[in-house]
Amino acid sequence: MKRTFTPVLLSLAIALSACSSTPLTTSTLDQARSDYSAAQANSAVSQYAVREFNDATAALNAANNAAGERESTEKIDQLAYVAKQKIATAQEVARARKAEVELKQSAQEREQVRLQARTAEAEAAKRSAEQAQAEAEAARARAEQANAATQSAQAQNQALAAQLAELQAKQTERGTIITLGDVLFNVDQAVLTSGGQATVQKLATVLR
Amino acid sequence: MSPRYTLPMLCAAAVLLSACASQKAPATADVAVSRAAVENAAQAGAAELAPAELLAAREKMQQASRALADKDYKLASDLAQQAQADAKLAQSKATSAKATSAANEVQENIRVLREELDRANKQ
Numbered sequence: 001m002k003r004t005f006t007p008v009l010l011s012l013a014i015a016l017s018a019c020s021s022t023p024l025t026t027s028t029l030d031q032a033r034s035d036y037s038a039a040q041a042n043s044a045v046s047q048y049a050v051r052e053f054n055d056a057t058a059a060l061n062a063a064n065n066a067a068g069e070r071e072s073t074e075k076i077d078q079l080a081y082v083a084k085q086k087i088a089t090a091q092e093v094a095r096a097r098k099a100e101v102e103l104k105q106s107a108q109e110r111e112q113v114r115l116q117a118r119t120a121e122a123e124a125a126k127r128s129a130e131q132a133q134a135e136a137e138a139a140r141a142r143a144e145q146a147n148a149a150t151q152s153a154q155a156q157n158q159a160l161a162a163q164l165a166e167l168q169a170k171q172t173e174r175g176t177i178i179t180l181g182d183v184l185f186n187v188d189q190a191v192l193t194s195g196g197q198a199t200v201q202k203l204a205t206v207l208r
Numbered sequence: 209m210s211p212r213y214t215l216p217m218l219c220a221a222a223v224l225l226s227a228c229a230s231q232k233a234p235a236t237a238d239v240a241v242s243r244a245a246v247e248n249a250a251q252a253g254a255a256e257l258a259p260a261e262l263l264a265a266r267e268k269m270q271q272a273s274r275a276l277a278d279k280d281y282k283l284a285s286d287l288a289q290q291a292q293a294d295a296k297l298a299q300s301k302a303t304s305a306k307a308t309s310a311a312n313e314v315q316e317n318i319r320v321l322r323e324e325l326d327r328a329n330k331q
Contacts, residue, residue: 052300078286085293089300096304099311106314113321120328 024067029080035087036060048097052090059083163206235281238288239272245295254298257305261298265291
């Protein structure tokens, strides 16, 4: 009997020493704790993911308790892993809800900007219409001016033609031939007679 | 095997089996829940938006199913819980990625509209 108990006692002692030397934490638990602090510091989590964060808190507490009770490393790791993933989930849920809220605000902002754009477009159209009208009026004014200029030029031409006719001008192949008749001086005078002077005056006007 | 060991061995086996029997129902439920969580994550688009988490969840879920078939209910339950946590993370990652990109897209729209508006006002 005594002999059979020795290995049992030995193994018990080993098991107990293993228990007492079990670390109070594992790397996974440490990671979960630091993730938890980060999530706690994130205001979006407390604003948008309260339920998920409470879940994560409960999971981390379970892992902490397991570590405090010096349970097996496997059990602590198991609980700590679940806690770590729940903390990450809370962070993601908070990010998603925050983005959804921002999306709503942005959609409203977009509508406002669209409205502004449409208003600006309408104003630009109005402005360009006004501008086109003004340009049309200016063009009409210019056309009238040109018309008037043409008419005055025509009148001038007609006057010239009349004057030439008075001078009895003839259009030939060599050009315009003007015959000046009755350009006379009185006897012993260096001054043209009044009829001659009138004829020369007319020629001067045409040449001018 | 000497008869001296037979009785304790039998006792131990009995204890183990009873432990297993008491764990069977919750482990089965855990595996079922984790399977549903993985399916939800896949539907949320986690395959593209959170592939690593979804893969981890799938693998653990399959391991849990295998453990369940091998009647290792403790392992099945543990793996199923991990798979569930992974799948939920994958799903929320996919959701947040989609929401973030949608919000960014609208912001980009606004930026372009504003630029157009500025150009129109300058003309």
